[in-house]
Amino acid sequence: MRSWSWSLVVACALSVAAWSASALVAQAPAPGACRHCQDRGVVPCSKHGKAWALEQPDQDVAFCSAVVECKACLGTLHVDCKQCQPAGGADDLAHRQQLAQQWLQERRKTIDALTAREPHQHLRTSHYDLAFTLKPATVGTEKLDSHARMHLYGKRLEALRSAFLTTLELPDGDLPERMLVCMSEDARDHAVLGPRLTGMGSPNSVSLKLMGPTYVFSMHPERKSLPDDEAVHRNLVHNVTHLLLTQMKPALYLGNRKHGWIDEGVAHWFEDKLVGKCTNYCYEEVALLAGEGFKGGKWRPAIRRLVDAGDVVTFAALVQKQTDELKFSEHAFAFAYVDFLLAKAGGAKFRDLLRLVKSGTATRDALTQATGLNLLTIDGVFSTWVKANYSLQPPR
Ligand SMILES: [Zn+2]
Ligand SMILES: [Zn+2]
Ligand SMILES: [Zn+2]
Ligand SMILES: [Zn+2]
Structure with a gap:
């Protein structure tokens, strides 16, 4: 007798990982049972070496192309x-194999066929489809091969989605279920994938986003502006945050409706929160100045200095601008106003503000309805808060 049912797990097309976990739960063998497999009929594949740990259920992997390509x-x-x-x-087993093979064939058709070069690695997590050709890199002190690095980006993408939901106290259903992310080492791949999958933009840009109805982000690590893994991670966080913010119900892109401060401020805030500073700007001419930025990306001390000097971008001035009209210092103030509102009013009230402006409420009314602050008094409260909370010294 088999001690567990295949049919239960086969019912869920994406539960390869969960299935492998249940298969591995140790149980005392029944009398006469096979000692080798504890009567499960299957044993773990021995071909995955060090990568075995990457493919486990706690790593949030539904499918990984490296496993699907395993000949054993x-x-x-x-x-x-x-x-x-x-x-x-x-x-x-044959049924599970078939599902896995079908998934990879579909990925090859959707992504690899467009570039017709080296095959991509593919990963499916709970909420992302990741196509990946980035080369091995040192992350912290650890050297990761390309496959391990893809899994790391799968986790980083899921971590961002979780942080977005937690920070804004959003129910999961307020974000669409899936997003496609393509990270290409070779600029030529991005030059093909970016415009083909997002249907927009110049093939020369470092990153391209498609803001709905399906959500796609494609990038390549242009060496000057994204010199290391940390910079690539920040770029990903900044841009995927734009997509999450746009997706968040009611779905609407805010950057061209005089809500540039929200669009960029929130993207900067998650960059800072998850990867320590702000180095990405959605403004072509700014982005082209590779390596340039505002105060090394550590913005709290810079804002404190400006506030001390009385050199403040007022909230009323900021909320008149589109994303591509923001100057460097206005990006930093956009970040700081978002930081201030999240800290002072809290995630739920800031979420309410977002929902109101997305529904067409004017910023001044949304601000008052959601937070109780108003356009005339917010600057004073903001400056006092900055002086109390932002040190002149960078945190590290
Ligand atoms: Zn056996
Ligand atoms: Zn893998
Ligand atoms: Zn295998
Ligand atoms: Zn941006």
């Missing part, structure tokens, strides 16, 4: 037990 298990992480030659087990 064909994407299931398990092979038939050779000791007890189970009847029926082979069919179930």
